[in-house]
Amino acid sequence: MSEATKIQNPFDDFILKYRNDPVLFVEKVFGVQPDDWQSQFLRAIADSNRRVSVRSGHGVGKSTAASWAMLWYLLTRYPVKVVVTAPTSSQLFDALFAEIKRWVKELDPALRELLEVKSDRIELRPSPTEAFISARTSRAEQPEALQGIHSEHVMLVADEASGVPEAVFEAAAGSMSGHSAVTILLGNPVRSSGYFYETHNRLKDEWFTLHVNCEQSKRVSKEFVREMAIKYGEESNAYRVRVLGEFPLSDDDTMIPFSVVEQAMNRDIEVDQFSTMTYGIDVARFGSDKSALAKKKGNVITEVKKWQGLDLMQLVGAIKNEYDAEESLDRPSAIYIDSIGLGSGVVDRLRELGLPAIGINVSESPAMKSAYVNLRAELWGKMKNWLEQRGCALPKDDDLLAELTSPRYTFNSSGRLRLESKDEMKKRGLSSPDLADACILTLAGDAAVGIYGSASGSSWTQPLKRLLKGVI
Numbered sequence: 001m002s003e004a005t006k007i008q009n010p011f012d013d014f015i016l017k018y019r020n021d022p023v024l025f026v027e028k029v030f031g032v033q034p035d036d037w038q039s040q041f042l043r044a045i046a047d048s049n050r051r052v053s054v055r056s057g058h059g060v061g062k063s064t065a066a067s068w069a070m071l072w073y074l075l076t077r078y079p080v081k082v083v084v085t086a087p088t089s090s091q092l093f094d095a096l097f098a099e100i101k102r103w104v105k106e107l108d109p110a111l112r113e114l115l116e117v118k119s120d121r122i123e124l125r126p127s128p129t130e131a132f133i134s135a136r137t138s139r140a141e142q143p144e145a146l147q148g149i150h151s152e153h154v155m156l157v158a159d160e161a162s163g164v165p166e167a168v169f170e171a172a173a174g175s176m177s178g179h180s181a182v183t184i185l186l187g188n189p190v191r192s193s194g195y196f197y198e199t200h201n202r203l204k205d206e207w208f209t210l211h212v213n214c215e216q217s218k219r220v221s222k223e224f225v226r227e228m229a230i231k232y233g234e235e236s237n238a239y240r241v242r243v244l245g246e247f248p249l250s251d252d253d254t255m256i257p258f259s260v261v262e263q264a265m266n267r268d269i270e271v272d273q274f275s276t277m278t279y280g281i282d283v284a285r286f287g288s289d290k291s292a293l294a295k296k297k298g299n300v301i302t303e304v305k306k307w308q309g310l311d312l313m314q315l316v317g318a319i320k321n322e323y324d325a326e327e328s329l330d331r332p333s334a335i336y337i338d339s340i341g342l343g344s345g346v347v348d349r350l351r352e353l354g355l356p357a358i359g360i361n362v363s364e365s366p367a368m369k370s371a372y373v374n375l376r377a378e379l380w381g382k383m384k385n386w387l388e389q390r391g392c393a394l395p396k397d398d399d400l401l402a403e404l405t406s407p408r409y410t411f412n413s414s415g416r417l418r419l420e421s422k423d424e425m426k427k428r429g430l431s432s433p434d435l436a437d438a439c440i441l442t443l444a445g446d447a448a449v450g451i452y453g454s455a456s457g458s459s460w461t462q463p464l465k466r467l468l469k470g471v472i
Helices: 003-020 022-030 034-047 062-076 089-105 168-171 195-198 222-232 239-246 260-263 312-326 343-352 375-388 398-404 422-427 434-442
Strands: 053-057 082-087 113-118 122-125 131-135 153-158 182-187 207-212 276-284 291-297 301-309 335-338 357-360 409-411 417-418
Touching: 003 022, 003 062, 022 034, 022 062, 034 053, 034 207, 053 062, 053 153, 053 195, 053 260, 053 335, 062 131, 062 182, 082 089, 089 113, 089 122, 089 131, 153 357, 168 195, 168 335, 182 195, 222 239, 222 398, 239 260, 239 398, 260 375, 260 398, 276 434, 291 312, 291 434, 301 434, 312 343, 335 434, 343 357, 343 375, 375 417, 375 434, 398 434
Parallel strands: 053 182, 053 207, 082 131, 082 153, 153 182, 276 335, 335 357
Antiparallel strands: 113 122, 122 131, 276 291, 291 301, 409 417
């Protein structure tokens, strides 16, 4: 008797009942009723659709549906290899793989006993090398991680597929060429380019595609939808992606594209503990505005926060508390503060307290006078360039995402870039980009990198103007 027969015999009835009906598997094995779109998704896989791509808003049950599909596939086929991937370790292990483990716990004890759950694998105990679910992070520099997946039955599940590098899909193509191989892509449609985008556009005839809108999902509360509409506006890319499950529009007049910020927030970048810390502080001008702090260590903005309703001395106290709370080696070497208005008073008082405060007048002339109207526009241009480099990262913060992707730009009669002012943004019904302005200030002291990146051959040949005459 073959090894395959020995393994399959105890499951003959189980396999016969569920092999071609994943919806029934979910209903009977887990005791839950899938949503309509989840049933469509599961049946598509069972109906020999080898390529399935799902774009959706936030919280509609993608991870749950994918977990059901993987466990159904693992328990109704042999030999079988399932690989699940995502762009970052947090997306993979804290989200999707954690969801798979949760559903393993919901299995009948007899089934659950057959599975061994490890940190990055779920194995069928009788044959751990021939039947498993393996979690592997998608990295452009290590595309080979998804190569060499060979079995009679293969399933590849890519979560947050917009962020999976093209090289990874190319590397996996050989493994997914078999007759029984199934490829599943899921995610928020954060980027209007790349392979995931193409499966819903140019390649849509080759894929079974689903689009899930939060406004129509019973898993998503009306309160969440309403809050997102109020917070970001129904015409914003944040609302399109997070709620409608639509790819972002390419706004030609938006300074920093949505996809650029989203990608920076989803990178796993290790903070260099020996790198320099800097603070950026945007001081509130009016009662509705908030004072904001951004902390940058090396090439990572590690933290952002806001304060509202603080007077000048209270704000100074809050900044001093942040400074004192840092380990001695992590205290900022420079605290860059927008010195317009009340900011100058904050700079003076922090200096009196012995902190390395530097006033930055963002309305002054830029270093690159031929390209930008003022220093604020130049620093935003520098932020755009910095974010486009894959070696940097931002904290995941929805307010910061919206603020960085909201300001528009125009060109004046001299061809210099002018960034939309805070007052102009408020007239459009948008909040002041306080966090975003704090972030751009963390870049104020770096005058060595060309505003257009190294590829252009451009570089700053002089210190930023404020370091000469703009320091208060």
